[in-house]
Amino acid sequence: MNSAKKLRRSPEGGYARGDETRHRIIEAAVEMFGEHGFEGASTRDIAARAGVNAPALQYYFENKEGVYRACVEALADEAWKTFGPAIEKAQEALDGNADTPALIDAFIRIQEAIADGAFAKASKPGRRMFFAREQAGYEPESATQILSCRIRDPLNSASTAIVGRICGLPATDAIILIRTFSLHGQVVIFHVAHRKTLSLLGWTSIDTEKAELLKSVIREQTRTLLEHWSRERDAALAQTAPATAAGTRTKTRTRAS
Incomplete structure (x- = not known):
């Protein structure tokens, strides 16, 4: 293109x-x-x-492809204004070895940025359909490459790194990827199945009040799950600690004898 x-x-x-x-x-x-x-x-x-x-x-x-690329670049610029600050804060928390509560807050900040972006697009059907077509793979591949490089890859990288740190597993572990995508799916469903979710809720649109309600419920669910997984991590570490200590004592006695 x-x-x-x-x-x-x-x-x-x-x-x-x-x-x-x-x-x-x-x-x-x-x-x-x-x-x-x-x-x-x-x-x-x-x-x-x-x-x-x-x-x-x-x-x-120059041509229609040039117009399309300009659209994608403009939308990426606009999206970064929403996602950029949350991603940067998340990276600061990771680089600073922040504690679990701070990591959870950083993840929720990313999630709420996703929600703000999704709900904003929901009020603009043309934009919502633009992204829906692109994500479905119906449009020029270069659009996906631009959006992945500039928005999706940094967002996914920060999100999986946080969940991995909270769970005590590598960010590339399948469990971490599934958990991260599932957490964000709570928000994304209101974008990809916009009409159906509104119908089930009996809503005609997502105004400011309804958006805050959705974010509040999703925030509570996300925090509950992340805190649960952090407790699982701590419990697993507690179980391995005695075994590690016993192994160390055995090696010490062997060397002494």
């Missing part, structure tokens, strides 16, 4: 106006790609929704 072209206008020649036009095209394109997919959305229709003429898309992005 070709990279989106940079603006050709100089700042003195109206950069601010050109930048606003570029942003408007991207916003319209996200909606169109979400509604119709990459193949179904035409540059002519994107231009019409953005209120510009069709050649403007070629001027700013």
